[in-house]
Amino acid sequence: xxxxxxxxxxxxxxxxxxxxxxxxxxxxxxxxxxxxxxxxxxxxxxxxxxxxxxxxxxxxxxxxxxxxxxxxxxxxxxxxxxxxxxxxxxxxxxxxxxxxxxxxxxxxxxxxxxxxxxxxxxxxxxxxxxxxxxxxxxxxxxxxxxxxxxxxxxxxxxxxxxxxxxxxxxxxxxxxxxxxxxxxxxxxxxxxxxxxxxxxxxxxxxxxxxxxxxxxxxxxxxxxxxxxxxxxxxxxxxxxxxxxxxxxxxxxxxxxxxxxxxxxxxxxxxxxxxxxxxxxxxxx
Amino acid sequence: xxxxxxxxxxxxxxxxxxxxxxxxxxxxxxxxxxxxxxxxxxxxxxxxxxxxxxxxxxxxxxxxxxxxxxxxxxxxxxxxxxxxxxxxxxxxxxxxxxxxxxxxxxxxxxxxxxxxxxxxxxxxxxxxxxxxxxxxxxxxxxxxxxxxxxxxxxxxxxxxxxx
Ligand SMILES: Cc1cc2nc3c(=O)[nH]c(=O)nc-3n(C[C@H](O)[C@H](O)[C@H](O)COP(=O)(O)OP(=O)(O)OC[C@H]3O[C@@H](n4cnc5c(N)ncnc54)[C@H](O)[C@@H]3O)c2cc1C
Ligand code: FES
Ligand code: FES
Numbered sequence: 001x002x003x004x005x006x007x008x009x010x011x012x013x014x015x016x017x018x019x020x021x022x023x024x025x026x027x028x029x030x031x032x033x034x035x036x037x038x039x040x041x042x043x044x045x046x047x048x049x050x051x052x053x054x055x056x057x058x059x060x061x062x063x064x065x066x067x068x069x070x071x072x073x074x075x076x077x078x079x080x081x082x083x084x085x086x087x088x089x090x091x092x093x094x095x096x097x098x099x100x101x102x103x104x105x106x107x108x109x110x111x112x113x114x115x116x117x118x119x120x121x122x123x124x125x126x127x128x129x130x131x132x133x134x135x136x137x138x139x140x141x142x143x144x145x146x147x148x149x150x151x152x153x154x155x156x157x158x159x160x161x162x163x164x165x166x167x168x169x170x171x172x173x174x175x176x177x178x179x180x181x182x183x184x185x186x187x188x189x190x191x192x193x194x195x196x197x198x199x200x201x202x203x204x205x206x207x208x209x210x211x212x213x214x215x216x217x218x219x220x221x222x223x224x225x226x227x228x229x230x231x232x233x234x235x236x237x238x239x240x241x242x243x244x245x246x247x248x249x250x251x252x253x254x255x256x257x258x259x260x261x262x263x264x265x266x267x268x269x270x271x272x273x274x275x276x277x278x279x280x281x282x283x284x
Numbered sequence: 285x286x287x288x289x290x291x292x293x294x295x296x297x298x299x300x301x302x303x304x305x306x307x308x309x310x311x312x313x314x315x316x317x318x319x320x321x322x323x324x325x326x327x328x329x330x331x332x333x334x335x336x337x338x339x340x341x342x343x344x345x346x347x348x349x350x351x352x353x354x355x356x357x358x359x360x361x362x363x364x365x366x367x368x369x370x371x372x373x374x375x376x377x378x379x380x381x382x383x384x385x386x387x388x389x390x391x392x393x394x395x396x397x398x399x400x401x402x403x404x405x406x407x408x409x410x411x412x413x414x415x416x417x418x419x420x421x422x423x424x425x426x427x428x429x430x431x432x433x434x435x436x437x438x439x440x441x442x443x444x445x446x447x
Contacts, residue, residue, distance in 0.1 A: 001327050001328075002306065002308075003306045004306065006305055006306060007286075007305060008288060008305035008349070008351045010351075010354075031352075034347060034348060034349070034352070035347055038329075038347050038348070038349070039329055039347065041306075042327070042328075053351075053352060055352065079341070102417070103416045103417025104342060104395070104399075104414060104415075104416065104417050105335060105343060105395070105417040106329070106417065108341035108342060108343060109341070109343060109347070109348070188417070189330055189417065
């Protein structure tokens with residue numbers, strides 16, 4: 001498994017990385033943790049002539065919590081998400097989800113930017129970002145722009161990011177209330193058969209706000225407005241959870257693969273979504 | 285394709301090398317530096333037999349290009365001890381039958397080494413979760429977990445005695 005030859009670049013400024021992307025166009029690709037890209041290069045499913053390693057760009061690092069606003073640099077690793085104490089109290093769902101990604105070695109290397117930019121429907125962070133209503137900052141040759149996570153995913157491996165843009169950071173509000181990231185996988189190191197991210201806030205005995213998103217149940221992550229509506233104002237009893245689960249299931253479009261046929265995936269998705277809602281509510 | 289000059293610090297020794305950017309770190313360690321402790325099990329980022337420590341992280345060296353490690357501090361299983369003076373993890377693996385064929389062992393031990401640095405008092409569940417990226421086809425893991433817990437206990441006892 002020897003990848004095709006390429007030239008390696010390691011710029012230390014974002015501007016230099018953007019220039020390299022401009023110069024080499026289609027033949028260039030940025031490298032973050034490499035734990036999605038290098039396996040593809042080994043299989044020669046990705047032909048890249050210029051690899052631009054982002055590891056030396058300091059601006060892409062760091063977790064910043066400013067009041068209720070959180071900014072996470074693209075090159076922050078999954079391991080850093082797990083060990084960051086401030087983040088564990090400001091948005092604990094990140095740690096819960098990151099702990100369910102792959103294994104320790106992958107989490108030391110895999111970055112949040114790579115995970116959200118990759119566009120693989122199996123990646124867990126994109127679903128989570130739907131639930132959080134996160135925004136992605138993109139830097140390109142003509143400046144920077146921000147795209148909502150809910151507008152970012154177009155199809156498998158197709159995102160709103162242009163080839164000459166670099167995702168620099170993700171931003172979202174600190175969460176209050178209950179949260180849960182539930183994932184069913186065949187074994188450690190496998191992508192989700194089905195996963196769901198749920199956030200719920202409580203007002204007395206009833207649901208004030210809810211956000212429900214799903215991973216690997218369509219060719220993009222899915223955020224279900226209908227599921228949130230089905231919960232809002234209810235006491236989150238069994239009836240409401242059933243209604244919200246049915247609404248979420250109406251929004252997905254799983255396909256058959258080595259994790260099972262469509263019927264099985266819908267069955268698993270139903271259980272995972274219901275569990276995630278119940279657990280988020282129990283913590284709200 | 286032109287070669288790139290890199291400098292690695294491996295097991296405390298500085299190594300200057302010329303590599304092709306596409307060369308994976310595992311092959312540079314094994315074939316250029318003759319460090320055959322890290323093994324190639326799957327080559328697909330799943331088994332952990334190739335695990336080494338890089339700047340305080342456990343890394344699957346089959347999923348990293350050697351050029352990415354330019355400037356890094358690397359520890360392989362060879363760097364943990366000498367044949368006459370085994371590391372406590374190695375002694376405990378021997379004592380508790382933590383290995384059979386031994387193929388996964390260098391990866392298990394380098395991973396366990398990092399795990400105990402980060403969590404000196406792991407529970408059994410912590411150990412199992414912490415070595416989830418390392419596969420063993422022989423032992424059924426039971427004795428590997430036992431060995432790591434025994435090593436943790438011995439390291440802690442030695443530390444207490446020193447204080
Ligand atoms: C055994 C194994 C199991 C795994 N299991 C899971 C799992 O269960 N869930 C999960 O979510 N992931 C899983 N992964 C994938 C892992 O989380 C990856 O690390 C992650 O998908 C990509 O992050 P990376 O930093 O490694 O990106 P890379 O592999 O470096 O890059 C991935 C893609 O994103 C692009 N990219 C990276 N950074 C940027 C940026 N800042 N701007 C623009 N484009 C960028 C690259 O050009 C490339 O196309 C697994 C990986 C392995 C090897
Ligand atoms: S050889 Fe690297 S993970 Fe198996
Ligand atoms: S001892 Fe044989 S693979 Fe683990």
